[in-house]
Amino acid sequence: MRSRLAVLIEKALRACCDAGFWEPGALPFVEVELAKDPAHGDYASNVAMVLASRVGRKPREIAERLVGQIHDTDKILQKVEIAGPGFLNFFVREDVWATLLKDIERQADRYGMSDSGKGRKVLLEFVSANPTGPLHIGHARGAVVGDVIANILAASGYDISREYYINDAGNQMANLGRSVLLRYRQLLGETVHFPENCYRGDYIKTLAAELLDREGPPCPNDNGESLIPYFTDYAAGAILEGIKEDLGAFGVTFDRYFSERDLYEDRRLDSLLEDLEKGGFIYREEETLWFRTTAFGDEKDRVVVRKTGEPTYFAADIAYHQNKYERGFDFLIDVWGADHHGYIPRILAGIQALDHDKDSLRVILVQLVNLLRDGKPIAMSTRSGEFVTLREVVDEVGRDAARYNFLMRRSDSHLDFDLELAKRQSNENPVYYVQYAHARIASVLRTAGQRNLVIPSYSEVDRTLLKLPEEIGLIKTITRFPEIVEGAARTLEPHRLTFYLNDLAGLFHSYYNKNRIISEEGPLTAARLFLVVAVKIVIGNALKLLGVSSPESM
RNA sequence: GCGCCUGUAGCUCAGCUGGAUAGAGCAACGGACUUCUAAUCCGUAGGUCGCGGGUUCGAAUCCCUCCAGGCGUACCA
Known part of the structure; x- marks a missing residue:
């Protein structure tokens, strides 16, 4: 309209x-x-x-x-x-609104989708947590936000790929291997000093025990660093498998897990440095290689190769982004924790030095989550091993409630997530409000079926009977759905859908309480059944974009 | 110190890239179930949009000062 x-x-x-x-x-x-x-x-x-x-x-x-x-x-x-x-x-004109319902009937579960993206190839990178431990609640928000943005863009005609960048090289990984090695030696009865920068979570001990089980006691008597890669590989592999499982249980899937190590194997960093050098952006100072990011507005230049000869995380990350472009993606979206915001000018400098437009990369910052239980904060720290995992949250509050709660705020605003509240099946929990509307309509339709009422098609409905303000309001709202999806896709703001859903569910509940859908008047009943079917379709389509189920009964 | 984000009802937050009288949920108070699901609905109350300037027909929205909170400011990732 x-x-x-x-x-x-x-x-x-x-x-x-x-x-x-x-x-x-x-x-x-x-x-x-x-x-x-x-x-x-x-x-x-x-x-x-x-x-x-x-x-x-x-x-x-x-x-x-x-x-x-x-x-x-x-x-x-x-x-x-x-x-x-x-x-x-x-x-x-009032009678025009109802004609829009025809689109809903015709497009059904495709209503709200469009081809406005024109098949543009988009790569959306999200989660990308180091495989040094299970995903925790902080990762969960980024996971849902990324997943739903991907859903929205896919529904809007973009050719979207979801990717998880596995940061499986570098110091943190060595620390992981060392941590497992130390626990392993402890299991063998050795007394070992456990350094501050090692990971202390119980899962480390579990991994060590698994390895001991599998390989048996004879750990070579070499307590040097040479054993670490073996432990690192095992731990990272096992942890990554766990991460994939946890994400799967949360309804988040990826098209590809991209390993940082592949960049090294393909010598991508060497070619990257050559490219940057050609542009005149690289200089050497005291054994280190610097990238002149200040040429693109960064506040200081950044190291790409350390004195030790190792490339920095930053260098690998540019190479990764270069690789994305080379695979034919012309629009990149990165979903990051807001604590990485200082990194933005750097990565933008990286892609611009490679001759890509600044606007071809959008970074979505996801603010940190304050996890609460009954209003009291729960302290967390990855390294100390004190954290609530994604898996625990999904198991405790359920996938639907967890996902919906993470989508109720703009990504860049802080979010309080109260475990007790999210679990509660009450009016304090908006996800049920929306799902209930869907289930209620399903229930009405079941009743209609029992009374042998047939859901009419558009051409059979006397649309002039839908003239109550509540009915006009419902029609206006559901026919606006494509605009909502379009807006969410344009701004990459999934929360627009949850707000829309709350609105729509509210209008329906209100209508339902005030009026009877199934009545003695045949034509009116038919028209109203047709209307609520349309409402059900829209709620279902919107929930599907959010990755939240649409129950037929509750 | 510098940079980024945030500040809207008691609480949690929307406010659609400048529009008309600033909205919703929760909490509070008062009502509605012999009816298609009460996980619902109806009503009442609640505001100096952090403070002060500026831009214009018009500002919660844009610009500047200040205040408060968070994050960042690595040859970590």
């Missing part, structure tokens, strides 16, 4: 140009928004006011001209009013 009105306005603007009311030069892009106040009609546009300052005329005068040039050939408008400082208020 919105886009249809925008077209009308655009035509009117051009017609006014042709009539010489103003220069065709700076026509604004047409904004049409939902009117908040019913007295302002259904949609409102501010074009006249925007145009006023550009052409130097009074907004109301421009508005008059425009209204005169709006040719409502499809007869969708009841009237257009000029109000306030120069708003155009559009009143849509």
Whole structure:
């Protein structure tokens, strides 16, 4: 509806140009928004006011001209009013709304999808946690946000790939191997000093015990560092398998797990450094190689190869991003914890030095999660091993509640996650509010079936019977769903869907309580059944994008 | 010190890239189940949009000062 009105306005603007009311030069892009106040009609546009300052005329005068040039050939408008400082208020004919339901019937479980992405190849990298321990609650939010953004983009016609970058090289991995080795030796009865920077979680002991079980006691008497890679490999492999399982239980899947080690094997870093060198961005100082990131606005230059000859994490990461582009992705999205925000200028410098547009990479920052139980914070630290794992949360509160709770806020705002609250099956928990609406409709449909009522098709419905304000409101809301998905895709903001769902569920519950869907009046019953089926479709489609189930009964 | 994020009802947060009288949930208070699911609904109350300036027809939204909280400021990842 919105886009249809925008077209009308655009035509009117051009017609006014042709009539010489103003220069065709700076026509604004047409904004049409939902009117908040019913007295302002259904949609409102501010074009006249925007145009006023550009052409130097009074907004109301421009508005008059425009209204005169709006040719409502499809007869969708009841009237257009000029109000306030120069708003155009559009009143849509009431019987037009119900005609939009046809799209829902026709597209069914594809309603809300579009091809606006035009098959653009997008690579979305998320989670990417080091395989040094199980995923904890902090990773969970990024996992859901990434997963749902991917769903939304896929539904919007993008060719999207989900990728997890495994950071399986470098110091942290060596620490992991060392930690397991030390626990292993402890199991053999040795007294060992356990350094501060090693991982202390119980899972380390479990891994050591597994290894002991498998390999038997004879650990070579070499207590040097040479054993570490073996322990690292085993631990990282086992932990990664666990991570995949936990993500699977959370409903998060990836198209590919990309190993940092592959970058080294393919000598990607060498070629990267050559490329950067060609651009003149590399210089040597005291045995280290620096990348002149300040050329792109970073606050200081960054090391890419250490004195020891090892490349930094940063170097590998640029190589990884270069690799993404080389695989044909022209739009990259990275989902990071907000504590990495200082890293953004650096990575942007990296891709720009490789001649990629700054805007071809979007970083979504996901703020930290405060985990609470009954309002009291739970302290966590990966290294000390004190943390609540993703698995524990999913097991305790359930997949649906966990996912929905993580999607109820904008990603870049802090989120309190209360385990008790999320678990509670009560009105404090919005996920059930929405699912309940879906289940209720399913229940109504079951009842209808028992009474041998047939769900009518669009052409069989007398749409003029859907004229209650609640019905018009429901129709307006569900026919707006494609706009919501489009907006969420454009801004990469999944929380728009949860807010929309809460709205829609609220309208339905209200309608349900006030009116009977199945009544003695056959045609009215048919029309209402048709309407609630459409509502059910939209709730189901939206929940599916969120990766949350749509129960038929609760 | 510098940089980024945040500050909206008692609490948790929306506010659609400048629009009309700032919204929702929870908590509080008062009501509604012999009816298609009460995990629901209806009503009441609740605000100096952190403070102060500026930009313009118009600011919670954009710019600047200050205040408060969080994060970052590695040859860690």
